[in-house]
Amino acid sequence: MKRLAAYSERCVGCESCMLTCSKTWFKEEDKELSRIRVTQGDSGYVINVCNQCGVCIDTCPTLAIGRDAQGVVRIDESKCVGCLMCAGFCPTESMFTADNKEKPFKCIACGICSKICPPEALVLEQD
Amino acid sequence: MDKMRLLARWEYKPVNIYRGYAGRTLYVNISNFSFEERPVSEDMKEKFIGGRGFGLKLLWDAVKDTTKWNDPENEIVISGGPLCGITQYPGSGKCYTVFISPLTEQTYDSNAGGYFGPLLKFSGWDALEIQGKADRDIVVFIDGDNNRVEIYESPFEEVNAVTVTEALHEYFAEDEEDKRNISVVSTGKGAENSYWGCLNMSFYDLRRKTPRLKQAGRGGGGTVFRDKKLAAIVVKKRGIGPSSNNPADLTTLQRVGLKLHKEIRDLDDQQNKMRKVGTPHLNEIMNEYHLLPVHNYKFGQHKDASKIHSKVFERIFTQGIPDGCWYGCSMACAKAADKFELKTGPLKGRKVTVDGPEYETCAGLGSNIGVFDPEWIIEANFYADHYGLDTISLGTGIAFVCECYELGFLNKEITNGLELKFGAKDDIMELIHRMGRGDDEFARIVGLGIHRMKKIFAEKYGAPSDVLENIGMEGQGLEVSEYVPKESVAQWGGYFLTLKGPQHDEAWLIFMDRVNKQLPTFEDKAEALHYFPNFRLWFSLVGLCKLPWNDIEPADNAIKYKGIEAAKVPEHVQNYVDLFNAVTGKKITKEELIIQSERVYNFQRVFQLRLGRGTRKDHNIPLRAIGPVFPDEWEARSDYYDNELKAAGIDPENLSTEEKIKKLQNYRLSQWEQLVDAVYRRRGWNKNGIPTIETLRRLGIDYPEVVEVVKRHLKPEDEWES
Amino acid sequence: MIKVNGEEMEWHPGMTVKDILEAKKFIFPMIGVWINDKPIPRDKFETTVVNDGDDVQVIHMISGG
Numbered sequence: 001m002k003r004l005a006a007y008s009e010r011c012v013g014c015e016s017c018m019l020t021c022s023k024t025w026f027k028e029e030d031k032e033l034s035r036i037r038v039t040q041g042d043s044g045y046v047i048n049v050c051n052q053c054g055v056c057i058d059t060c061p062t063l064a065i066g067r068d069a070q071g072v073v074r075i076d077e078s079k080c081v082g083c084l085m086c087a088g089f090c091p092t093e094s095m096f097t098a099d100n101k102e103k104p105f106k107c108i109a110c111g112i113c114s115k116i117c118p119p120e121a122l123v124l125e126q127d
Numbered sequence: 128m129d130k131m132r133l134l135a136r137w138e139y140k141p142v143n144i145y146r147g148y149a150g151r152t153l154y155v156n157i158s159n160f161s162f163e164e165r166p167v168s169e170d171m172k173e174k175f176i177g178g179r180g181f182g183l184k185l186l187w188d189a190v191k192d193t194t195k196w197n198d199p200e201n202e203i204v205i206s207g208g209p210l211c212g213i214t215q216y217p218g219s220g221k222c223y224t225v226f227i228s229p230l231t232e233q234t235y236d237s238n239a240g241g242y243f244g245p246l247l248k249f250s251g252w253d254a255l256e257i258q259g260k261a262d263r264d265i266v267v268f269i270d271g272d273n274n275r276v277e278i279y280e281s282p283f284e285e286v287n288a289v290t291v292t293e294a295l296h297e298y299f300a301e302d303e304e305d306k307r308n309i310s311v312v313s314t315g316k317g318a319e320n321s322y323w324g325c326l327n328m329s330f331y332d333l334r335r336k337t338p339r340l341k342q343a344g345r346g347g348g349g350t351v352f353r354d355k356k357l358a359a360i361v362v363k364k365r366g367i368g369p370s371s372n373n374p375a376d377l378t379t380l381q382r383v384g385l386k387l388h389k390e391i392r393d394l395d396d397q398q399n400k401m402r403k404v405g406t407p408h409l410n411e412i413m414n415e416y417h418l419l420p421v422h423n424y425k426f427g428q429h430k431d432a433s434k435i436h437s438k439v440f441e442r443i444f445t446q447g448i449p450d451g452c453w454y455g456c457s458m459a460c461a462k463a464a465d466k467f468e469l470k471t472g473p474l475k476g477r478k479v480t481v482d483g484p485e486y487e488t489c490a491g492l493g494s495n496i497g498v499f500d501p502e503w504i505i506e507a508n509f510y511a512d513h514y515g516l517d518t519i520s521l522g523t524g525i526a527f528v529c530e531c532y533e534l535g536f537l538n539k540e541i542t543n544g545l546e547l548k549f550g551a552k553d554d555i556m557e558l559i560h561r562m563g564r565g566d567d568e569f570a571r572i573v574g575l576g577i578h579r580m581k582k583i584f585a586e587k588y589g590a591p592s593d594v595l596e597n598i599g600m601e602g603q604g605l606e607v608s609e610y611v612p613k614e615s616v617a618q619w620g621g622y623f624l625t626l627k628g629p630q631h632d633e634a635w636l637i638f639m640d641r642v643n644k645q646l647p648t649f650e651d652k653a654e655a656l657h658y659f660p661n662f663r664l665w666f667s668l669v670g671l672c673k674l675p676w677n678d679i680e681p682a683d684n685a686i687k688y689k690g691i692e693a694a695k696v697p698e699h700v701q702n703y704v705d706l707f708n709a710v711t712g713k714k715i716t717k718e719e720l721i722i723q724s725e726r727v728y729n730f731q732r733v734f735q736l737r738l739g740r741g742t743r744k745d746h747n748i749p750l751r752a753i754g755p756v757f758p759d760e761w762e763a764r765s766d767y768y769d770n771e772l773k774a775a776g777i778d779p780e781n782l783s784t785e786e787k788i789k790k791l792q793n794y795r796l797s798q799w800e801q802l803v804d805a806v807y808r809r810r811g812w813n814k815n816g817i818p819t820i821e822t823l824r825r826l827g828i829d830y831p832e833v834v835e836v837v838k839r840h841l842k843p844e845d846e847w848e849s
Numbered sequence: 850m851i852k853v854n855g856e857e858m859e860w861h862p863g864m865t866v867k868d869i870l871e872a873k874k875f876i877f878p879m880i881g882v883w884i885n886d887k888p889i890p891r892d893k894f895e896t897t898v899v900n901d902g903d904d905v906q907v908i909h910m911i912s913g914g
Contacts, residue, residue: 058447061454062307063333079304082369083214083455084381088388097385099378102369397891398878415876638877638909644854645908680910685881686888693881694910 001071001127002109004036006047010121013038013045017113017122024112025105032098035107036122047121050094050107056086071127072109080104128294131266131279135160138275142251147209147372147710148172152185153252153276155267157355158199158259160278167253174827176668177208179236180727181254182225183734186234187832189258192737196229196347197354199260205247205312205360206254209711211670212245213455214369215384216706217391218672220245220453222328228346228627229322230520230576231604233740234731235346235627236667240452240461241328241339242310244670246271246362249371261356266295271364272308281358287315287563288327289479289513292338295361296331305365306331311338312360314349317514320565321574323524324349325517332463332480334448339461340482340512341452345630346605349515367454375712383702383709388457391679395458399678400437402450405460406486407440413490417764418611418637420495422549423526424600424751425760427611431499435489439501458675464505472510472560484508484518490609491522496529497549507559514563519630520576521562523606525555527577527599536590542569577601597750602629603740613754615640616798617652623748624656624806626731632667633660645691653805655691658721662695665724669707676703726826729811729818730833736817737836743816746803753795758784813845853905860901866894869905879910 018034026033036049052073057065064079065086075086080103087095087104095106111124139162142149154163167181175184182204194200207222222244228235247255250271257267264281283291292311300306311329318324326343374380395401399408410432413419417427444462452461466478484492484504492507493499511518525547531537532547539546545554561570572583577599584590600607605628612618612629614637621634636655639645646652666673677696685693700717708714715723735741754768755761761768761784769779772787775794779787807814811822817840823829851860853869866882866889869875882889883906889897899905 059449059457061333061449061451063304081214081367081454082381084385085388085449085451085455085457088385088457089392097381102377412877415874642854642875643906643908644856677910680879685879685908685910686890689881689883689886689888690906690908693908696910 001052003052003072003125003127004049004107004109004111004114005123005125006036006049007121007123008045008047010119011038011045011047012119013040014118016116016118020116021113024110033101035096035105036113037096048092048094051092052109053091055089055091056095059085059089061085070109073106074108075103075106077103128282128298131282131298133277134265134280135278136275137162139164139251141274143373144249144371145373146375146712147211148177149248149251149253151252152181152206152254152256153269154256154258155276156259157257157261157265157267157278157357162276174726175730176723176727177253178206178211178221178670179223179225179238179664179667181206181208182223182236183234183727183731185254185256186225186227187734189256190227192739194227194738196227196232196351200258201227201351203257203348203351203355203357204254205243207244207248208668208670209372210706212248212367212453213372213374213380213706213710214367215380215455216702217384217387217451217456217458217675218453219455219670221666221670221672222247223667224326224343224348226346226348226351227738228348228604229350230347230578231628231740233603233627233735233738235348237326237343237345237348238632238667239326239328239343240330240341240672242307242330242453243312243328243362245367245453246308246310246364249367250362250364255360257355257357257360260354264356264358266358267360268299269360269362271362283358285316286313286319286353286358287513288313288340288515289474289509291359292327292329292340295359296329296338299361299363303336304333306338307333308365308367309361309363312352313358314352314515315513315563316565317511317516317563317574318349319353320571321516321562322347322350322576323517323520323574324351324353324515325511326352327512327515330452332448335463335465335480337480339452339463339480341461342512342517344517344519346627347517349517353515372710374710376709379705379709383705384455387675387679387702390681391457391675394682395679398680400441401458401460401674401678403446404437404441404444405462405483407435407484407489408437409486410440410489411436413486413610414494416637416642417614420490420523420526420609420611422497423495423530423598424607424611424613425530425757426763429494429499432494434499435493435501435504440484440489443501443505456672456675458672458678460674460678467505467509469506469509471506471556472563474513479509481505481509482512487609488518488522491519491526493522495522495526495609496555498552498555500552503552503556507556510559510563514559516559516562519608520606521559522609523600524573524577524580525558527580528573529555530598531584531590531595534594536584536588536595541588543567545569576604577606578604597756599749600629600751601749602747603627603745605629607752610635610637612637612752616802617646617655619748619753619799620652620656620802620806623752624746624803625660626728626735633663635659639691639694643690649801649805650809652802653809656806657809661721661724661728662700664728665703665720668723668727671703675699722826726828729822729826730828732812732818733823733833733836736840741816742840743803743807743814746816748799750792753799754791755788758788761788808847813841814847815840815842815845817841817845851899851901851903851905854907860899864899866897866899866905869899870894870907873907875907875909877909881908881910882906883908
């Protein structure tokens with residue numbers, strides 16, 4: 001299974017990942033549209049990104065969520081009805097919603113952010 | 128299934144849904160296969176909102192004062208409401224079906240989940256009105272993808288819900304995945320052979336690969352359906368999504384919906400376990416509080432209640448499936464038993480998915496008839512759905528029959544061989560099958576309902592009328608639902624001072640009244656019987672399910688708010704205000720929400736009056752509903768009842784049990800009359816339970832035809848002294 | 850003596866909120882408890898001690914649909 005592994009202890013809070021992600025997938029630089037989120041914790045930065053656990057798969061009423069050939073959990077937008085139960089039940093709160101976006105979105109382990117992360121806190125891993 | 132024979136087709140222009148409304152309703156006359164598009168005015172939206180409100184308004188215009196339930200003029204009107212079909216908030220797929228009821232002979236409105244309400248609206252219609260009677264069984268198909276309505280000759284030899292629904296999902300779907308774009312309204316032979324006909328409304332379960340059935344259970348809507356020779360109504364609409372209602376403010380819908388999903392995620396397991404168990408979480412609770420109806424409401428507790436404890440059903444229900452009956456319902460209480468092998472009846476041996484049982488069925492087709500066998504209850508539930516029988520009326524009705532049998536008013540000769548004692552599982556199941564087949568005279572009589580059974584048992588079998596009146600748990604012609612009301616004066620009102628009969632759509636006040644002791648005076652009870660029916664019935668106008676309102680509450684609800692305020696779950700009330708405004712673009716407040724509902728409440732009250740009911744004498748209450756009738760009921764809780772007598776200022780010493788019963792009844796009957804006065808007064812009605820002209824004016828429903836009905840019945844002696 | 854929903858109830862030293870609920874057989878999960886007008890969080894029922902003379906309100910939320 002492919003996933004983006006996050007090493008928060010290496011993160012320096014530059015937010016390049018968030019801007020690159022939103023630019024890639026939503027064509028604009030906007031942290032609210034990023035599928036990876038960096039926030040400030042008590043002792044450093046905290047990276048929140050989907051770990052492909054798949055709990056959301058069982059919450060979806062239209063079977064819009066499933067794993068692709070590499071095990072990455074993907075939403076089929078043609079089936080998604082925007083009920084947001086996946087976002088509500090995600091154990092790590094890694095399914096995101098945004099104003100003016102009808103449907104939720106999540107990391108699909110494309111790896112683009114990992115390529116530009118200066119301290120290499122993001123690593124595309126294969127189990 | 129072979130290709131169905133097309134009898135009529137009507138094409139319509141598509142519309143865009145705007146702020147929750149299609150802006151028009153669909154009228155279909157099945158006597159002459161004519162169709163009409165009827166516009167929805169701003170006034171109609173303002174005064175009637177949608178859902179049950181639209182249903183009542185359309186029915187009012189369609190019928191005469193003298194229309195009976197089986198006249199062609201009677202209608203089946205189905206409507207969701209402006210919030211129906213949003214995908215973000217739990218419980219958003221409900222619709223109401225409005226009709227003149229065979230049981231109560233006045234309007235009835237019954238709600239169901241499933242996909243029918245949303246798919247109907249998104250096909251372009253705020254309501255579906257069916258009037259007339261066909262000359263043969265028909266299937267009405269609303270094709271929202273191709274913007275047309277078709278009427279087919281029904282191909283079904285036998286109209287029973289499970290087989291009809293399965294066949295029609297198969298027939299109209301292009302493939303497996305497409306089945307979720309279809310919903311079927313169906314009923315069964317039990318609805319042809321009784322007045323207890325329910326309507327099933329389907330949704331397709333993609334994981335189980337089977338249609339699921341939710342019920343518009345009460346009032347005999349299924350009986351009207353079959354009387355009109357409707358075999359099924361089907362709707363199909365593809366492409367529903369998050370903005371199908373074209374809401375004014377999608378962001379608020381998302382914010383509020385996401386908040387509720389997380390609340391349910393975090394708290395359901397500690398609160399009511401709806402996701403695991405559904406409404407049967409109440410089984411053991413009602414038993415503990417003496418509220419579980421046992422043996423026709425004689426008792427509120429039974430030693431075998433542990434056999435139908437919710438943990439038994441938790442094991443039976445398949446866990447881990449998103450069991451919402453519309454998209455976005457994370458309350459997910461539509462539980463099912465899978466691969467359940469039927470042991471009796473026409474589908475014996477088949478392994479089926481059974482929807483439920485709900486609490487009401489566990490109690491009605493369980494404790495109330497003395498059966499504590501969960502598998503039996505599930506099988507009875509299945510056949511009730513399949514035959515199109517309301518499990519509540521069926522349960523309470525059979526409980527009445529069993530008590531009559533045990534009292535010796537009925538015997539095997541009368542019942543055609545069935546020994547219908549409490550707990551007689553096999554014979555009771557056979558009675559249900561006979562109701563489904565329609566081949567047994569006694570089963571037909573049972574299916575006419577308690578109100579008519581009382582007359583027939585007296586006339587035909589010589590049963591004593593007064594006893595039957597005391598133990599027959601019905602009000603206004605409708606069987607009581609499955610909570611023991613005897614020990615709560617407020618719940619006497621909650622059941623018996625209702626618009627349509629003793630159901631718990633309107634009010635459920637037992638805890639508030641007797642356990643929390645929050646309603647000490649008649650005025651307190653009357654205030655609760657004003658607020659809660661109005662609040663609870665608001666859901667019927669907009670297309671929402673009320674369970675996510677209070678079957679889950681925010682973690683700080685009972686900390687931030689005290690007493691009755693906490694019981695209102697203020698944060699959730701605010702959610703509903705926000706949802707309404709976010710979809711419609713309006714700016715209502717919590718107070719206006721109540722007025723919206725009060726308006727339709729009073730319109731319906733006048734409608735009942737128009738049809739010859741709706742006055743004080745129609746608010747009847749059987750003695751079993753206000754206390755013990757026979758000595759064994761008193762003796763089961765003798766300390767408690769002796770204390771009740773003392774609290775009433777009556778000394779139980781030296782009185783026989785019969786004397787004590789009589790004295791408590793007299794006392795409680797006088798309490799009942801005081802309650803009725805207080806409630807009528809609070810509701811803005813006169814002593815006879817008729818809304819005053821002032822009330823109609825205040826609510827903006829003083830239309831000439833409404834005022835005209837009321838004026839005919841107003842008498843000066845019914846006015847309150849100032 | 851303490852009062853529970855207006856009715857008198859025997860008190861004993863060390864009596865907790867949980868004890869009251871068990872004695873009254875209040876098994877409903879959605880219950881709010883206030884002692885002398887102060888709310889008690891549900892997760893503190895087991896550890897919150899009730900004092901002699903306290904006025905306790907036990908409120909069941911309605912539910913039922």
